[in-house]
Amino acid sequence: MQRVNGGVCTVKNIKASGCKNGKHGVGILLTKNCEAAGVFTKNKIKAAPVRLTKKVLRDGKLSAIVANSGNANCFTGKKGMEDAIKMQEITAEKLNLDPNEVAVASTGIIGLRMPMEKIIPLINKASLKLNNSPKASRKFAKAIMTTDTFPKEFAVEFRLKNGEKCRIGGVAKGAGMISPNMATMLSFITTDIDASADELYESLKIAVDRSFNMVVVDGDQSTNDMVLISSTRESGEIDEKFQTALNFLCEELAKMIAKDGEGATKFIEVIVKNAKSSEDAKKIAKSIVSSPLVKTAVFGSDPNVGRIIAAIGSTNCDVKEEKINIRLKSVTDVNIVKNGEIIKSKIPYARKVMNEKEIKIIVDLKFGNSSAKAYGCDLTYDYVKINSEYST
Amino acid sequence: MQRVNGGVCTVKNIKASGCKNGKHGVGILLTKNCEAAGVFTKNKIKAAPVRLTKKVLRDGKLSAIVANSGNANCFTGKKGMEDAIKMQEITAEKLNLDPNEVAVASTGIIGLRMPMEKIIPLINKASLKLNNSPKASRKFAKAIMTTDTFPKEFAVEFRLKNGEKCRIGGVAKGAGMISPNMATMLSFITTDIDASADELYESLKIAVDRSFNMVVVDGDQSTNDMVLISSTRESGEIDEKFQTALNFLCEELAKMIAKDGEGATKFIEVIVKNAKSSEDAKKIAKSIVSSPLVKTAVFGSDPNVGRIIAAIGSTNCDVKEEKINIRLKSVTDVNIVKNGEIIKSKIPYARKVMNEKEIKIIVDLKFGNSSAKAYGCDLTYDYVKINSEYST
Numbered sequence A, B: 001m002q003r004v005n006g007g008v009c010t011v012k013n014i015k016a017s018g019c020k021n022g023k024h025g026v027g028i029l030l031t032k033n034c035e036a037a038g039v040f041t042k043n044k045i046k047a048a049p050v051r052l053t054k055k056v057l058r059d060g061k062l063s064a065i066v067a068n069s070g071n072a073n074c075f076t077g078k079k080g081m082e083d084a085i086k087m088q089e090i091t092a093e094k095l096n097l098d099p100n101e102v103a104v105a106s107t108g109i110i111g112l113r114m115p116m117e118k119i120i121p122l123i124n125k126a127s128l129k130l131n132n133s134p135k136a137s138r139k140f141a142k143a144i145m146t147t148d149t150f151p152k153e154f155a156v157e158f159r160l161k162n163g164e165k166c167r168i169g170g171v172a173k174g175a176g177m178i179s180p181n182m183a184t185m186l187s188f189i190t191t192d193i194d195a196s197a198d199e200l201y202e203s204l205k206i207a208v209d210r211s212f213n214m215v216v217v218d219g220d221q222s223t224n225d226m227v228l229i230s231s232t233r234e235s236g237e238i239d240e241k242f243q244t245a246l247n248f249l250c251e252e253l254a255k256m257i258a259k260d261g262e263g264a265t266k267f268i269e270v271i272v273k274n275a276k277s278s279e280d281a282k283k284i285a286k287s288i289v290s291s292p293l294v295k296t297a298v299f300g301s302d303p304n305v306g307r308i309i310a311a312i313g314s315t316n317c318d319v320k321e322e323k324i325n326i327r328l329k330s331v332t333d334v335n336i337v338k339n340g341e342i343i344k345s346k347i348p349y350a351r352k353v354m355n356e357k358e359i360k361i362i363v364d365l366k367f368g369n370s371s372a373k374a375y376g377c378d379l380t381y382d383y384v385k386i387n388s389e390y391s392t
Helices: A048-059 A077-095 A116-127 A134-143 A197-209 A240-259 A278-290 A292-299 A305-313 A344-354 A381-388 B048-059 B077-095 B116-127 B134-143 B197-209 B240-259 B278-290 B292-299 B305-313 B344-354 B381-388
Strands: A015-021 A024-040 A061-071 A102-109 A152-159 A165-173 A186-191 A226-231 A267-275 A325-329 A333-338 A358-364 A370-377 B015-021 B024-040 B061-071 B102-109 B152-159 B165-173 B186-191 B226-231 B267-275 B325-329 B333-338 B358-364 B370-377
Touching (some): A024 A102, A024 A134, A048 A102, A048 A226, A152 A240, A165 A240, A186 A240, A197 A226, A267 A278, A278 A358, A292 A305, A305 A325, A305 A358, B015 B134, B024 B077, B024 B116, B024 B186, B048 B102, B048 B226, B061 B186, B077 B102, B102 B186, B102 B226, B134 B152, B165 B240, B197 B226, B197 B240, B240 B370, B267 B278, B305 B358
Parallel strands (some): A061 A102, A186 A226
Antiparallel strands (some): A024 A061, B325 B358
16 A cells, blocks of 8 residues: 555546635535445534535435535524535536535534625636646645644555555545544545445445544534545455555544644544453543643643543543553653553653654553554643634 | 531531641541541542542541542552551541541542652641631631632531521532543531431432532543531431532532632533433533533633534434524623524624623523533633643
């Protein structure tokens, strides 16, 4: 498997475009005749575009995606659904497609009507610029950014078991890391694998569970989250090589989201080993990476292992205090907790680790044989600044 | 029912004292021959004093409580339990009590050995100053403070159904509000009600569930949390008047903890009405009050109702978007959301509400008839400052 350029446009016959106007943006992805599947937010209050796109995907066909930034079109009542349908219809009309095959995604402020007078001209403009090029994918990635500080793209090429070359490309947006739940996470993935909508769905679910869902806490998500996968079916048949590549791609995109946490200065990767079950491993990894006390300690480069321990215990998962090992790792690797005891002499070295920009917290529970990874970032003054001044 | 002075010393024959030495403090409460009960953290990793005090309470008798600040004596292995027992034994010896009737509570940093060379002289000193006076209760309350900015005491006098006067007094500490789970919450309550240990336990559990547990998120608590109640049994028999008074006292103490959230500038009370079940009402109230995005919006005086809505939906409780009403209340009272729609014209008034120091968020779900309250505070620059510089 190798990393390639081009984001979503790494796949032949996929076209992308994107335009911005102040804090509003529109990106279009042309996925003509693609087989498609999606996973969506579990939030009980779902934005109009989420409800609409779920309907679009019911028969598995997708011809285009129109995504906007600046307004989430959520909690906007019947008018909100009318606006989402309008976005779908205008895009279909401009591109000569069946509106029932156009997905809509939105991200931005909740509770305000979509400013259609800004969005419609952006759709018109974007629909004229569709192109299959790395630049076009980049423009799409930029158009859907909100508080993101950099566009997020990744693409891979690999060989299926039968030797055929296959590609997967993706873009993502998302940047609110303290409560990943509330910051909308959107991702659009393209591929040429030959798979049915059902096969794509199964494969996507597995990949999302170990990547985006390890940044975005389950059942606690934004009203607008969605991950869509579209396939031109021009390569070989789906097999486990595809799953491995899709997992990898989604993990790389998820890490970018974590690194771009609002106000973040540091990236945190938590690895939990030898938990009783996979569920426990995930819960503990998420508990550590989402603890505000751990996050502020990382910001302050403070090797406050006590907070990691409290976060482990707070999950109610089965652990034995006297078995726990904890390693902190960046440029160096420090075994700061051994068999449930903090090694005081290692604290100065642990502080050195915490000073770095990318920190791994590795917890060995010695209780079973399940593992999990979770991704996050530190909690900083700038997080507070960004979020106390956000709405207009 | 009326508020009275004296904190824990409002009850006759209860003596208190407290001493500080830098960031370490020791408070002693003499509760000779009291009947007692306690509720404890559900964190899987329990500090040594929590495990020890649970054992002390097994036979329901309590003669003293020794509580220290500065070190949590958690994740300290066998040595930690030895230190907790030492604290118990020294206190018993000084006060001529059975060590098995002395409870121990600790709060402070996790993972470092208890500095016994500082704690023992403080126990010795405090054991000489025991007194039944408002000043003594205040000293006890101060000795157990960590990042608390003010001591927390409350006391009430009321009449039982048979006309007899009864008193309840309490002190509390706790100040980490963004993730209430991790900041240790301690509370010690005294009363003269005539009740068995079992009756006290049942009554305390009810009161804690609707007060401290609505600040401190269930199953997600500090390694050291405990609430103890001790009774001299010198007043009349327990009845529902006692429950009402105990609920009220615990709610007042819980509100003080919320108001003293680390770095907090504003107090938030969330009231959820007409939920499907009591469980749902609690979950939704907690979800709103603990959302970092709601908390930063309150800090910025930003009436960002969308974040409240996202927090409601993220619980997975049954709600109907088009039924939801939301009121924001401080000096004025603004119906900002009516039947699932944000009333745009009210935003300037909502902003005025958000500018105040004490804000009520009242959510009417019109879905059932259960209610709940939760307490919290805003998330500020100072929270980040306090917690990124905490450990030594």
